[in-house]
Amino acid sequence: MKKFFALMMAAMMVVAMFAGCGNAEADAGTIKIGMTGPLTGGAAVYGTAVEAGMKIAVEEINAAAGEDGLKIEFKSQDDEHDAEKALNAYNTLKDWGMQFFAGAVTTAPCLSIAPSAVEDQIFMMTPSGSSEKIANSGSNIFQMCFTDPNQGANAAVLVSEKNLGTNIGIIYDSSDDYSKGLMQGFKDKAAELGLNIVCETSFTNANSSDLSTQVTQCKDEGCDFVFLPFYATEAAQVLTYANKIGYEPTFFGCDGMDGVLTSDGFNTDLAEGLILMTPFNPDAPETQDFVAKYQAMMNDVVPNQFAADGYDVIYAIYDACVATGIDGATPAADACAKLEEYFATYSFDGLTGTGMTWDASGMISKIPAAVIIENGKYVAF
Amino acid sequence: MNEYSRKMIKVSTTNLFREQDAGKPPVLDVRNLGIDFGGLTAVDGFEMTIGPTEISGLIGPNGAGKTTIFNLLTSVYQPTRGSILLQGIDTKGMTTSKVNKLGIARTFQNIRLFNDMTALDNVKVGMHNQIKCSFLASLLHLPSYYKSEKKANEKAMELLDFMGLADIADQKAGSLPYGVQRRLEICRALASNPAIILLDEPAAGMNPSETAELMHQIRRIRDTFQIAIFLIEHDMNLVMNVCEGIVVVNYGKIIAKGTPEEIKSDPAVIEAYLGRKNEVDA
């Protein structure tokens, strides 16, 4: 019995291994863009958002291209927010004949794929991998979002300029590089600007289910401003608990916190007065078309900046391809060289900003935008 | 039974020794041994000595504490009081395996063989401390491994042959018949090269002819290996025939001690086994 199953599965495996072989024929009229991201597991919310944003962009482009225009063939793969699986996912896409890699969504997978992308000379642009190490991995690797220390520093500048608080508290996720990077950037800049940090406390992904201690610590230290460099999931917890114990400092979040308002069942009153730095505003008039399409696709969920970043990445790559005359027949390495050159002078307008440019290392420069939540809506801050 | 001398001599005020053992130190010397479980005293004041080549028996009604005494002797339990001197060394605080290395091996009332292993492997496990082969040599199968394995095999086969088990050497221990399992367990105990071997009801579940064979084997073991044997048994025929000294316990205490003849006629023993005069039931 056991042997039977072992044999059956071994046979399946062999078939599957060979199924991945052989490159598909290249079609000049269609460029191939691949993406990896966490589509299952704990980080799936980010991966599925990016994937949906990209799919919307692809649909728009293909509809607009008509008969003869350049089209996109898009494929997404699950990386389970795991460096090892990410590499497998990337290799699967490579076998499929991917010309451009629009991933990964989270930092760890980006870092594990980047050296391969450099070696293969495949143009890589991550929508949301924000560690500065990603862009530094190679000249063909670009980012659509801010790097963490940059954003952290921008936040500190904002706090200082607008005089948001005198006693500053920080709660961060010490097991998450995104959170730690932001915290470090903020702290360094804050020291430079003479901001007074009185409480610095953290949690890990293993014990993030209870953040009451950390909030209470900030309260006890008398913080009137609390910097929360982490995702919406934990932010909702912090806001809820602070509300329960009647603690009302100014809370300040980063782009990862975008989406806090739209999480199903969230009492938006709790987030009143929350300030966050996000390049994407779903309440702005210019994003309404995208929001509607996204909601139609994703069961009425309101898109966050992850989705918008994904959307922008597809357009950035596509527009650059059109501008440089790349088509589906261009080998990936040639396309990569052309795009690398083009991006040095490229200025791109998208949902997450206008006049975006990239420096030589591939880091983005766009205007840091902050919003404040008033009456359950984002209002420019 | 004439060839097996039952001549016993007094070596001290309380102890009898086999004539051949006179002048030699006892292999086992137990003094005032006792253990309490919670508030309950299971064994109390147990004292005895066993000569280096003596066959002794431990008898008593069910629940008298016989197996507990075996467990104390092999350090499965640590005694609450008293001491056990094994070849003159106090075994206090030692582990079962340490005590075995000092020279005591045993069998179990409810057979405990390694059921998934062959009979041969069971004996080889028993020989574990006799096989001289370093851990690294075993890991890398160096030449010394093959040499020691070969020696172990030969010796294990010898032992199996001695117990009349050579033909079942390659069979799984768990699949063997009951009587054979009992003999294999003795064989495994012998393999650990003990100075004294404790047999916990070796004849349980055996038919009369198997029991007769076992009696013969017990004597042969003693004579061949020149070791002491201490056994628990309910089969009085076996006990009275093979044992040279017998200790009777009841309710955890010794009620009689002596040669089989003395025990047979001891009123305390008769009372313990047959009850008071009016109670007929044993």
Next chain:
Amino acid sequence: MQVLQYLINGVSIGSVYAIIALGYTMVYGIAKMLNFAHGDVIMVGAYISFCVTNYMGLPAIVSILAAMVVCTVLGILIEKLAYKPLRGTSSLAVLITAIGVSYFLQNAAQLIWGTAPKSFTSIVTFKPFSFADGALVITGEVIITIAVSILVMVGLTLFTGKTRMGKAMRAVSEDRDAAQLMGINVNQTISMTFAIGSALAAIAGVLLCSTVPTLQPTTGSMPGIRAFTAAVIGGIGSIPGAMLGGILLGIIETFSKKYISTEFSDAIVFAVLILILLVKPTGLLGKQVQEKV
């Protein structure tokens, strides 16, 4: 006052662990298996409760009942389909199947409810109690959670001690074969255990999400492992042990975060677990079993 506040926080999260641990302990004590899918049943319970209140607009109490019904059915189904066929074989085989069930539930939840986290609305509506000008705050959730966990513990103790079914459970837990010979329907008893354990999981899910409002497909796994740890600290199989272990774990976690290090609090919690097991190898209130030779 500060210490008191942290103590209350600790007891609060500890009570949530305790309720989950009670479910673990019940199933372990009777079916002798580590049901690693228990945490995911909790997640399902929370989702059901969320849907009933948010999409159907029914009151909280109805949502809890609905969650309990669904989880009970789910628990019995899982037991019948995935665990029962393996009864009597290696306990490891059942453990692996439980992990398969856990993967299944998480991924099924993702397909049904999506990846975007839901914000769970607390079932507790009354205002927090505030003492000493807000220096000490006791939220309604804390009171409810502690009350419910004590209630559940007492209820379970009475149930296993007094009722026919409960006694049957204890008998099965002591010696399955002997219980069978005494005419106890072992299969039915174990099914019943899963039913009760899963109903408890539903309550735990609602309370967990009332305290920690984020609900997503992986919500149950980490608290599940914590609760399992709690059950072991208390002595797995012991009902008061699960309660004690849960609350102790909550307090240790909170205090180590506050007074030692937030970064290493996981390590500290597990180090405490190891220390406790070294001193008491079967947990604080676990039974010490002497092996019969």
Next chain:
Amino acid sequence: MKKLLSNKTTRTNTITYLVVTIAFLVMQILSSLGMLGSATKGYLVPLCAYIVMAVSLNLLVGVCGELSLGHAGFMGIGAFTGIVVAAVLKNVIAGDVLRLIIAMFAGGIMAGCFGFLIGIPALRLRGDYLAIVTLAFGEILKNVIGNLYIGLDSEGLQVAFSAGSVELLEGGKMLLDGPVGATGIEKISSFPMGFVLILFTLFVVLNLINSKEGRAIKAVRDNRIAAESVGINVTAFRMKAFVVSAFLAGMAGVLFGLNISSLQASKFNFNTSINILVFVVLGGMGNILGSVISATVLYILPEAMRGLDDLRMILYAVVLIIVMLCTWSPGVKNFMDRIRTSIRAKLRKNGKEAVNNE
């Protein structure tokens, strides 16, 4: 002598070595013919690491009978040790292969030492309690490594538990950066080295099983009290098995770590430990070849199912449950046996009829 060593074990072992070698040769030939896609090539080295993990865990769980839920922790220790050692030796030793081998032994020894340290308290416990302690150690290791910062510059190594404490000179490099983990790792692992490691692991584990140590370990598993009664020091043997298993897991970790350019401590969490345990249980307890095959199949399966998109992981779960039921359940076994006999009976009957009709 051969006869005495029991031919059956020798045969099983030979088959195990043969299967692994043939599989390796086939993959090498296919690879040199350019018939393998990059995805398949990408699987090979991690697969080797997982096979080694499964075999080493089988020594613990299957042969020794000790349930461990923290095996990935040892893999993690090995991986990060190997990464640091490989980086330190970069300018000292030229050959990548030699450097990898040294790193592997360093990782193995480090993991073995931790195995020993952890074994001291853990092995006093039994059964599910041992399982929870190994789980706890896995989590502790993950937590500690996740907060460990190691930097390398011309002055040497710097180790600290906070990011600010490591101040590197010009040209220095952070080898391990807390939660970001190790990045920019030089990939020096290769499939042939993975194959060599598998052979080494099989050699050690099979030899161990077929030696007096292996007999003692099995004896301890089957009947602890009886094993003690013949002089086997139970704790020592559990410890030996534990340390050897940790050592091999550490080596597997090095192979794994030096094949990936970015590695985080969170990779070596409870889920990874459980996955490896799944390999072992499905392959059969104590069955070494079974572990090799099931690790291969179960590692490839979710990758092979990538085409299923949304349903991939849920189907993997279903397949896992069904396979467990089919391989372990007595009921299903009986059912399949009945079907098989009835089919056979029918075939025989049909055959007879056919003969009669002629």
